[in-house]
Amino acid sequence: MQVIDSxxxxxxxxxxxxxxxxxxxxxxxxxxxxxxPHTAGNTRAAxxxxxxxxxxxxxKEVDWVSGLGRSxxxxxxxxxxAPISRGDAVSQDLGQLLERPLVRGVRQLFQDxxxxxxxxxxxLAGARQVAMAGLVFDACVRAGQLAILAEFADRTPExxxxxxxxxxxPIASGEVTAWSSGMRELAxxxxxxxxxxxxGAEADRNRPLAPQAAPYIQETLHLFGADRCMIGSDxxxxxxxxxxYQDWIATVEQAMTGASDGERRAVAHGTAARIYRLxxxxxxxxxxxxxx
Numbered sequence: 001m002q003v004i005d006s007x008x009x010x011x012x013x014x015x016x017x018x019x020x021x022x023x024x025x026x027x028x029x030x031x032x033x034x035x036x037p038h039t040a041g042n043t044r045a046a047x048x049x050x051x052x053x054x055x056x057x058x059x060k061e062v063d064w065v066s067g068l069g070r071s072x073x074x075x076x077x078x079x080x081x082a083p084i085s086r087g088d089a090v091s092q093d094l095g096q097l098l099e100r101p102l103v104r105g106v107r108q109l110f111q112d113x114x115x116x117x118x119x120x121x122x123x124l125a126g127a128r129q130v131a132m133a134g135l136v137f138d139a140c141v142r143a144g145q146l147a148i149l150a151e152f153a154d155r156t157p158e159x160x161x162x163x164x165x166x167x168x169x170p171i172a173s174g175e176v177t178a179w180s181s182g183m184r185e186l187a188x189x190x191x192x193x194x195x196x197x198x199x200g201a202e203a204d205r206n207r208p209l210a211p212q213a214a215p216y217i218q219e220t221l222h223l224f225g226a227d228r229c230m231i232g233s234d235x236x237x238x239x240x241x242x243x244x245y246q247d248w249i250a251t252v253e254q255a256m257t258g259a260s261d262g263e264r265r266a267v268a269h270g271t272a273a274r275i276y277r278l279x280x281x282x283x284x285x286x287x288x289x290x291x292x
Contacts, residue, residue, distance in 0.1 A: 076278045200239050
């Protein structure tokens with residue numbers, strides 16, 4: 001598959017501050033474009049997603065990543081941090097982000113937050129500001145938060161929401177029922193699309209990933225349809241080597257056995273290009289000029 005990798009991180013602790021890296025020794029070093037597996041000919045573009053640096057460094061992160069374009073020709077879009085929980089005041093942050101041409105969406109981590117945060121009047125007001133700015137919102141939640149996210153989507157129907165990592169299902173345990181029920185309910189919200197990504201971080205790393213992840217990929221595709229799904233790697237959090245990256249693409253492709261060519265194209269690159277407004281066509285490598 002010729003893919004747009006819809007979820008990639010880079011970071012450099014010498015440039016920005018990432019408190020969470022102290023608890024992740026394997027990842028506690030610089031990860032730069034040269035460390036990504038995107039040199040393979042089947043990767044035509046990538047979307048950088050904010051890597052949870054210090055909140056007040058959000059603009060610096062965007063400018064730093066944008067400046068990596070010379071060494072990262074696949075970079076086509078950026079999902080930046082924006083504190084939507086500030087309510088209408090986030091419009092100032094969004095205005096500054098909109099001055100950066102690669103910014104296509106924003107994210108404030110919802111993971112492990114309860115309804116009092118997601119459904120707070122200020123958070124909902126900030127989400128509506130994101131929609132008014134013409135940006136999408138990446139929602140990173142765990143499987144147990146799916147019902148709350150569905151309510152969030154109901155209250156912000158004007159906002160396009162991108163669910164990260166299939167809501168981090170319990171892949172290692174193999175439990176599907178509760179997660180599937182939550183995903184089924186969320187799929188009824190037309191303003192939600194899904195990234196088929198992040199499985200490596202939720203799987204048992206001592207067992208092959210493909211047979212563990214396949215049921216979750218297939219169920220996601222069944223519930224949302226190919227036009228509402230996009231592939232992502234979550235490099236380097238979930239995948240760290242070129243071989244693992246290619247195996248992940250092959251895993252998604254195998255999970256789509258029987259799908260039409262149009263459905264394969266949607267998951268591989270079409271949905272990401274549409275949702276993030278990426279000016280990249282299959283067979284072309286992204287350039288900064290194409291995304292301006």
